[in-house]
Amino acid sequence: MKYVIGIDLGTSAVKVLLINQQGEVSGEVSKSYPLLTEKSGYSEQNPEEWVNKTIKALKELIAGFDGSSENIEGISFSGQMHGLVLLDKDHQVLRNAILWNDTRTTKQCQDIYELVGEDRLLTITKNPALEGFTLPKILWVKENEPSIFEKASTFLLPKDYLRYRLTSQIHSEYSDAAGTLLLNVGEKKWSSEICDAVGLDINLCPPLLESHDFVGTITPEIASQTGLSEATKVFAGGADNACGAIGSGILEEGKTLCSIGTSGVVLSYEESNDRDFQGKVHYFNHGKEDAFYTMGVTLAAGYSLSWFKDTFAANEDFDVMLHGLEDVPIGANGLLFTPYIVGERTPYADALIRGSFIGMDASHKRIDFARAVIEGITFSLNESIEIFSESRKNIDSIVSIGGGAKNETWLQIQADIFNAKIQKLSSEQGPGIGAAMLAAYGCGWYSSLKECADIFTQSVKIYEPIEENVKKYKELFSLYKLVYQQTKELNKKLSRFRK
Template sequence: MKYVIGVDLGTSAVKILLVNQNGEVCKEVSKSYPLIIEKSGYSEQNPEEWVKKTTAGLAELVQQFDGDVNDIEGISFSGQMHGLVLIDKNHQVLRNAILWNDTRTTKQCQEIYDVVGKKRLLEVTKNPALEGFTLPKILWVKENEPEIFERASVFLLPKDYLRYRLTGNIHMDYSDAAGTLLLNIAKREWSSEILERFGLSPEFCPPLVESHGFVGTVTAEFALETGLSETTRVFAGGADNACGAIGSGILAEGKTLASIGTSGVVLSYEERNDLDFEGKVHYFNHSEENAYYTMGVTLAAGYSLSWFKDTFAEKEAFGQFLAGIDEVPAGSNGLLFTPYLVGERTPHADSNIRGSFIGIDAAHERKHFARAVLEGITFSLNESIEIFRSSGKVIDSIISIGGGAKNDTWLQMQADVFNAKIEKLTSEQGPGMGAAMLAAYGCGWYPSLKECAEVFIQTAKTYYPIQENVEAYQKLFKIYQQIYSQTKELNEQLREFRK
């Protein structure tokens, strides 16, 4: 039996999967690492932590593997998007990585609009200037840490730096490059126009490769540290959302994914590079060659639920904490929640907005609040689905992965709020499986990712909309959509009191 490894470099941990030719996960290892939060709005990580924990995880996985290590043919990666890693001419890291959820760059986002123009930026990069993207981070370092920026030779994204440490070679794939605001999405090349406008050289950007592209083999040093064979082939990999889409079979027009992790994502496959969503949703290159995807983001999806549990029931398991929510009718007895705990992304790109419970009544119990949190997260994701539908997309079937796929009541709620069939997968491994599939395809196991998906991905259960719930949620959603505009000014006034 032959095997591949999928490495998912997330925000809180690296998850490593050993997958065989039948798409079965044979081994799974996870290693966590810390966030560095120096002040409000800052979010960084030490890239060496990624390398150290991935090395330890791979060594553990190989140690547990009872087959021939030479049968592990390939390895590929999924990675947290947008994070900035700066390295010097000797490929030494110059500072901590600034992560996707860092919001210090509001000033630099405005500068991008001033220099490029909103319309032109959307024409080239298909995306608005948001704090999470990479170019604003580059400009922040250039302005605030000029001595570091002057020593910077090239920038990388998190998984690309990790892969460099495995192979000694520097590359970036199209799906991750699409989240930098430096890539011409349609032409699939670095934008010389945007680089020139900000005084950045073409050499500052890594060579571009396909996500399934072969980029080298494991170095002798890394093979010694992990037990992998030096013949193990390494493939570029992709952005976490693109890999999550591959690992969920989002590989054909109309296929749509709802992924609820720390943040929440609604992602839909696109064959064309010329659609215009006016910047309301993200528009990125897929990890499948010559394909694209559109994506809406809820910044605090699963995070809203974990915050609520940790704040009010820290010692309870999630299953115990959510007990009773199935007894609460749609609408939580008139209680609404907006999941704006850290600001919002889609459709309101607003780093200042904060969450609300609306309609609290003395009759409400904890189970009403818990259900309202789930409904609020789902309403937020539905805003993205409605944007897709208003552009003419037909969305009648959605694959649900992540935390939102672990609870039957929540899955039914998604079917009712989205008014679509919801599919839960048999083995839901998300981005790590997508990375493994890129390695399998790169190794030539299958002639296409679609054919790989037919073997690797199966549906376990399907949830259908319940009409009376659909009708209730459609009324509630209209009320939910009013909360942002009616609390925006209040949150602006409260801002000075936040520490």
């Protein structure tokens, strides 16, 4: 039996999956690492943590594998998007990585609009200038840490840095590069026009590959540290959302994904790059060659629920905290939550907005608040679905993965709020599965990613929307949308009191 490994480099942990030719998960190891939040709005990580924890995870995975490491043919990657890793001419890391959920770069986003032009930026990159993207981070370092920037020779995205450390090869690939604001998404090349406009040397940008392209084999040092064979092939991999799409079978027109991890996304497959959403949702290159996807983002989806647990149920697991969720009526007994606890992305590109509980009552119990948090996260994701529907995209069936796919009640809430059939897969680890699929396709196991998906992805249950619930949630959704407008100015004034 042959195997591949999918490495999913997330925001809070790296997950390593061993998968056989039947698409079965034969081993799984996860290792967490800290988030560094020096100031409000700052979010960083030490790239060395990614490397050390990945090596430990691979070593543990191989130690528990009862076959020969020679039978593990390939490795590929999924990774958190947008993060900035700056390297000097010797490929040494110059500073901590600045992550996707860092919001310090509001000024730099405005600078990009002034230098490039808002319409021109949308034409080239298909995306607006938002704090989470990579280019604003580069410009922030250039402006605020000039001595560091002067030493910079290249930048990498997080999973590209990890792959470099495993192979000694410097590359990026299109699905991750699309989230930098430096890629011409339609032409699939770094934009010299944008680089010139903002004063960056285009040579700072690494060479580009397709997600399934062969990069090289692992280094002897990595083989020695992990127990893998030196012949193990390494493939480029993709952005976490692109890999989530691959691992969920979102590989043809009409397919839509809801993924609830730290952030939450609603992602829809696109055959071409000619649809115009006017920057309301993201438009990225897919991990599938010459395909695209559109995507709306809730910055703090699963993170909102994790925050709630850590704050109010620190010593309980999620199942205990959510016990009785199904008994709480729709609307959480008159309680609304907006998940803007780190700002918001879609449909409000607002770094200053913050979350709210609206309608708190002395009769509310903790489980009411938990239900309100879950409904609020889902309402936020529904705003992306609303944008897709308004552009005449038909969203009537959605694959759900991530934390939101682990709870039966939450899956039904998604069906009712989205007013769509929700498909639960046999494995909800879409990004890691997608990374493994890229390795399997790269190794030549299958003639296409679609053929691979037919083996690797299986639907195990369908949740149908309940008409009565749909009506109630439509009414609540209209109230939910009022909260942003009525708290926007208040949160802006409160921002000066934050640390």
